[in-house]
Amino acid sequence: MVANLKLVPVVYTVEQQILVDKFNALPFKSKTGDFWKNTHKGEYADVKEAIKEHYLKSQNYTCPYCKQYIVVGHLGVWDAEHIIAKDENPQFMFEPKNLCVSCKDCNGSKSNKEVLVKPSRTRRKFPEDPDDYKFCHPHFHDYAEHIRIIEVAGFYMPLTEKGIALIEICGLLRFVLKCGGYNMVDNSVGNVVVQLGNKLMEAQTPAEQVYLMTLIGSVVEKGLESAALAGLDAMMA
Numbered sequence: 001m002v003a004n005l006k007l008v009p010v011v012y013t014v015e016q017q018i019l020v021d022k023f024n025a026l027p028f029k030s031k032t033g034d035f036w037k038n039t040h041k042g043e044y045a046d047v048k049e050a051i052k053e054h055y056l057k058s059q060n061y062t063c064p065y066c067k068q069y070i071v072v073g074h075l076g077v078w079d080a081e082h083i084i085a086k087d088e089n090p091q092f093m094f095e096p097k098n099l100c101v102s103c104k105d106c107n108g109s110k111s112n113k114e115v116l117v118k119p120s121r122t123r124r125k126f127p128e129d130p131d132d133y134k135f136c137h138p139h140f141h142d143y144a145e146h147i148r149i150i151e152v153a154g155f156y157m158p159l160t161e162k163g164i165a166l167i168e169i170c171g172l173l174r175f176v177l178k179c180g181g182y183n184m185v186d187n188s189v190g191n192v193v194v195q196l197g198n199k200l201m202e203a204q205t206p207a208e209q210v211y212l213m214t215l216i217g218s219v220v221e222k223g224l225e226s227a228a229l230a231g232l233d234a235m236m237a
């Protein structure tokens with residue numbers, strides 16, 4: 001049984017909560033994604049830093065998407081991350097369950113990509129049902145139920161549709177490419193895994209997904225030869 005590592009939402013101090021309430025009380029149209037980055041950067045700097053410090057500790061210096069463990073003193077290597085993008089839904093800018101910290105690569109890939117099953121720019125209530133989300137959510141889902149990490153190959157094996165969506169949204173196939181370059185994995189194996197991973201993203205049926213996942217597991221664990229026996233040649237044609 002994998003320990004439940006869901007995040008602990010940030011609790012604001014009295015002073016921080018006053019600023020958060022001030023933002024929340026703004027007219028809907030005055031709330032914008034660049035609020036704490038540009039227009040009110042100085043005023044909200046402490047709130048932003050408190051958010052980063054809280055989640056870094058709560059997450060044990062681990063990115064909630066790629067699970068890399070990065071311990072450095074400089075907060076700048078981490079991004080305060082809005083799980084529902086703040087440019088799309090600025091109304092959830094300070095919602096504790098919409099916040100975490102992530103590594104810059106995951107945040108860069110995720111950018112403003114849609115994570116809601118039913119996107120709405122005018123939604124008032126923060127979506128709290130795990131099934132409101134397309135991917136596995138750092139606060140609402142148990143990562144290990146959705147993705148298995150095969151560390152030696154730098155590969156993220158999706159176990160569910162939400163796992164596939166997370167790999168796609170955060171660009172987690174990049175680790176296979178990087179490992180190939182460092183010879184941690186035979187290059188040909190890395191390339192095949194990337195190609196199979198791409199096919200997995202396009203798979204139309206659950207059966208196709210299961211078949212591709214089996215092939216990927218076989219390639220990663222036993223090499224290309226045994227995978228060929230499982231029908232790899234036909235698949236790559």
Ligand SMILES: [Zn+2]
Binds near residue numbers: 064103105
């Ligand atoms: Zn990451």
